[in-house]
Amino acid sequence: MKQRILVIDDNIELVYALRRTLEQEGYLVSTVTEPTASIEPAVEAADLLIVDINLGKASGLDMLIALREQGYEQPVIIITAHATPHNVITATRHGAIDVLQKPFEVEQLVDAVNRSFPSTDGNSLNLAVDGQPVIGTSPNMLEVCKTAGLASSNNLNVLLVGETGVGKEVIAKAIHQYSDRAKQRMVAINCSAIPESLLEAELFGYARGAFTGAARETPGKIEAAEGGTLFLDEIGDIPAPFQAKLLRFLEDQTFYRLGETHLKQADVRVVCATNRNLDEMVSNGSFRDDLYFRLSQLTIAIPPVRERKEDIKPLIELFIHQANNELGCRVHRIDAEVLKAAQIHHWPGNIRELKNVVFRAALSASNGVLSTLPYNSAQQANANAGIKECVDRYLEKEGTGSATQLAQIFEAALLAALARDLNGNKTYMCEALNISRNTLKVRLKEHGLDF
Numbered sequence: 001m002k003q004r005i006l007v008i009d010d011n012i013e014l015v016y017a018l019r020r021t022l023e024q025e026g027y028l029v030s031t032v033t034e035p036t037a038s039i040e041p042a043v044e045a046a047d048l049l050i051v052d053i054n055l056g057k058a059s060g061l062d063m064l065i066a067l068r069e070q071g072y073e074q075p076v077i078i079i080t081a082h083a084t085p086h087n088v089i090t091a092t093r094h095g096a097i098d099v100l101q102k103p104f105e106v107e108q109l110v111d112a113v114n115r116s117f118p119s120t121d122g123n124s125l126n127l128a129v130d131g132q133p134v135i136g137t138s139p140n141m142l143e144v145c146k147t148a149g150l151a152s153s154n155n156l157n158v159l160l161v162g163e164t165g166v167g168k169e170v171i172a173k174a175i176h177q178y179s180d181r182a183k184q185r186m187v188a189i190n191c192s193a194i195p196e197s198l199l200e201a202e203l204f205g206y207a208r209g210a211f212t213g214a215a216r217e218t219p220g221k222i223e224a225a226e227g228g229t230l231f232l233d234e235i236g237d238i239p240a241p242f243q244a245k246l247l248r249f250l251e252d253q254t255f256y257r258l259g260e261t262h263l264k265q266a267d268v269r270v271v272c273a274t275n276r277n278l279d280e281m282v283s284n285g286s287f288r289d290d291l292y293f294r295l296s297q298l299t300i301a302i303p304p305v306r307e308r309k310e311d312i313k314p315l316i317e318l319f320i321h322q323a324n325n326e327l328g329c330r331v332h333r334i335d336a337e338v339l340k341a342a343q344i345h346h347w348p349g350n351i352r353e354l355k356n357v358v359f360r361a362a363l364s365a366s367n368g369v370l371s372t373l374p375y376n377s378a379q380q381a382n383a384n385a386g387i388k389e390c391v392d393r394y395l396e397k398e399g400t401g402s403a404t405q406l407a408q409i410f411e412a413a414l415l416a417a418l419a420r421d422l423n424g425n426k427t428y429m430c431e432a433l434n435i436s437r438n439t440l441k442v443r444l445k446e447h448g449l450d451f
């Protein structure tokens with residue numbers, strides 16, 4: 001029997017095109033273009049829904065939530081021109097199996113539809129959401145938000161990995177805020193900031209007199225997070241003895257306060273983060289493999305900012321707005337050339353660095369325009385953090401390569417550094433390199449740096 005698809009979108013041309021495509025694929029398609037009308041009968045008859053978020057006066061997300069509340073369990077694919085983290089996480093949190101950003105290729109939709117049918121076994125993806133002003137509509141962030149949505153709908157231990165400043169804590173908060181535990185607290189511990197001897201007391205709590213200075217009975221972070229989420233940041237930095245204790249706790253969520261003999265039972269969801277390479281640490285024996293497997297029931301790799309170029313402009317706009325509010329600056333915009341340079345900067349400190357740089361620039365901006373970005377001098381010294389990292393990565397992955405390959409890596413790093421230093425001005429870049437504009441364009445394109 002043919003599968004029935006219901007398309008809900010107020011864009012008549014798009015609905016027509018989708019109907020044609022899906023019918024050619026062998027599906028039976030019905031459509032709703034005026035979502036104010038009662039849609040339940042049409043939903044009832046469908047095996048899969050394709051829903052736009054912005055339906056004029058109505059919201060596809062509200063509709064999805066309402067349908068779920070009424071017990072409609074069909075798979076839903078969300079299509080939207082506004083794939084913001086909030087929208088993506090909310091959609092996946094409420095059981096959308098995919099979110100496609102408009103404009104999309106017809107094949108992408110057909111692919112998503114085809115994938116949805118074999119998976120009507122109750123294992124469809126649910127993802128998590130965040131209540132923070134989280135920027136990120138790049139394809140890479142879309143994937144992160146989808147997995148965060150999945151995480152928010154279950155209790156699996158989550159491991160967030162990514163370079164410093166990419167937003168691991170932000171995503172941890174998102175997972176918590178969109179989960180059923182949102183009414184309880186998310187309690188964070190920065191494992192690298194606590195002396196080894198105090199980690200256990202901090203996490204499990206202690207009885208009066210359990211150690212010198214333990215003046216009164218004190219609950220630990222696990223108890224503080226009861227019913228909510230425990231966020232263990234910098235998990236790669238915990239010492240071996242503590243790894244064993246944490247593993248024991250994760251096995252059945254029971255623990256003793258230090259100096260007590262009464263076993264306590266916890267109900268917390270554990271989310272961890274690290275910028276270290278745990279795989280490597282497991283291989284060299286500095287991180288227990290059993291703990292690693294336990295912590296990484298769901299792993300979310302958050303890409304560095306340089307792999308989320310589409311997000312840089314909205315992030316800068318957000319930070320300008322924040323600088324205006326928090327520091328009393330009066331910045332209206334960033335100069336177009338400066339923005340271009342920012343979009344190809346290496347950003348080793350990721351979003352944290354971007355935010356600091358924008359705040360500093362906002363303080364010294366004149367005429368309401370950011371006309372330069374004061375990149376960190378430490379990082380400038382490293383101008384070529386990029387070069388070192390590229391070479392290391394290259395040598396790691398590829399072994400020793402040919403001189404030509406290495407030259408390519410240096411060329412890419414040189415172009416990126418030059419574009420940054422010259423604020424993305426191609427005329428100056430051509431002069432500096434003594435090459436034509438066309439050659440510059442080709443070289444930039446070849447290295448994925450075209451702007």
Ligand SMILES: Nc1ncnc2c1ncn2[C@@H]1O[C@H](COP(=O)(O)OP(=O)(O)OP(=O)(O)O)[C@@H](O)[C@H]1O
Nearest residue numbers: 133134135136163164165166167168169170351352
């Ligand atoms: N998607 C985002 N949108 C807006 N701001 C963000 C986003 N992601 C991160 N930030 C901001 O960037 C800064 C760094 O984020 P966060 O602390 O979550 O990074 P992290 O990966 O946990 O860093 P570290 O590895 O150093 O612990 C914070 O000020 C945070 O608010």
